[in-house]
Amino acid sequence: MISYIFDGSFAGLLCCIFRAYAFKERQRLKDGQLRIYCEKDFQPELFAQGLGAWGSDEQGLNEQGLDDQGRLAEEITIISNDANAKRVWTALCQKTSGNFSRQFYFSYLSEQAATFQHLFELACYVFDHQDAVHANYGHPAVLAVTQMAKSVSREKHRMEAFVRFKKTSEGIYFAVISPDFNVLPLIAPHFKRRYADQHWLIYDEKRQYGLFYDLKQVHEVQLSSEANKSMIEQARLTASSITLDAQEALYDQLWKDYFKSTNIVERKNLKLHIQQVPRRYWKYLSEKN
Template identity: 25%
Template sequence: MSADAMLEPLGNVAYVHDGTTEGLLSAIFQAYALHEQPEDFSSKAGLQPRLGQSVRYIETDAALASRVKAGIVRKAGRDAWDAVLHASLSDDPSAGVVVYRFVRHVMARPAAANAGLIRNMAHPIAGPVARLNRSVMNERHLMLQFLRFEHFENGIWFAKCNPKANVVPLLMGWFAGRFNTERFVIYDEVHQVAGIYDGANWYIAQTDEVHLPQHSDEEAAMQAAWKGFYDAMAISARYHPELRRQFIPKRLWRNIVELHDEVADGNAKSALPAVAIPSGRRL
């Protein structure tokens, strides 16, 4: 799209970004700069234009995204920014528009009027952001509980997950703080995102496959011991499969070692993705 076309305001328009939080914030900045009110914000993968709708492809600009973040914090506080960040990681197709409407709302009001707004679940603008925030944080909590790491012969710890939101960026700081001397990878097979910690720093990489070495010598024994402990602690008289599915969603079972035998398709040990660590870095 030409620079002249970018300067021409459009009516029925969808903004398409790279699917990251920075990409969404860059798109919101451009909506202000172009005096447009897009009806949709979407990643390229999720784009479904409406009939007669124009599409703008927005380049991610970290500086512009930072300015939008600073404006949200200034106008609505840190809690509001955290909610926006988390909402932007949701898989809900409306997440981009929900965040955009909230940003427009708080930017148009004095900061004092926005105090506590993000906690008002009944508010027509803030409520949807708050609900997305809660949903994403609930998914993060599930991953914190049920991630299972496996040890490989080069010292890498690896965990695979299948969350309903792009929560790996919200997991890395927590695990890096607790395993600060260990190198590990958390791979999200749904969003094709790898969180990589090299023993000092962590970063996020987009990748559709992960190449791993062989398991360490003791890994099979440790998995068997953990499974044995899990089975030994079970109380048959209190077996309640419906309650277990309520607390441990069945979609997670294939990545939980103690539940491999109960995966419905009989695939007790699904093959690990063959993690090519991107960016030329080796772990």
């Protein structure tokens, strides 16, 4: 039993695949005996319980964390290497077709521990076969990755629809989001095209980073916890006195009046409304506050 521990980056995940074949560890281990973990999710004490939900019998481990040959599970820290990651990604794209690369990357952005393992298994499944097998939905990894990619894509579209900007006194439009998945890299092209003539900042409060557009390029930014709290609760960009534009409250009220005037009370369907606009998004919608 071997556990790969990577830094959580996309390159790190690809380097796990590179390591498995470069050291022939994939070939000499049984199925399910090579596990992938992100640093933030890895907990060595789980070995005593057979790696949690996966079960000790499934992994060939007993209650003491030993494999069927009485050896302790080996932990290997994977160092991200851009060159190795590029080799794996290029090879994957060459052996597949269609929107495989899109689904693979979308699934990675889910940040789910189980999905990291599915992505690893899917890549190995592709490399282990000469034929194009990436569309074989009978394989559990192919199906799991496809389903997760759809969930991430759905979250991406919702963020593009539900983001609400507020203008600061310095002319920067900002919005705070908290998506289920890390979709900021996916929604950046949409807002760059739609608001090409405006400075804007979209900040993910859950992951503590944001994207800032300076009219030319999109830059990744990070704010301190105090600044982030100030931005969310007091509508400020930093801990300093950068406040909202004087007319922002008027525009906010105008939008609420428009929303109210277009609403048909007699046709109100709260159940359907919640399906289309889940409650977790309401705190960022002006018409809901």
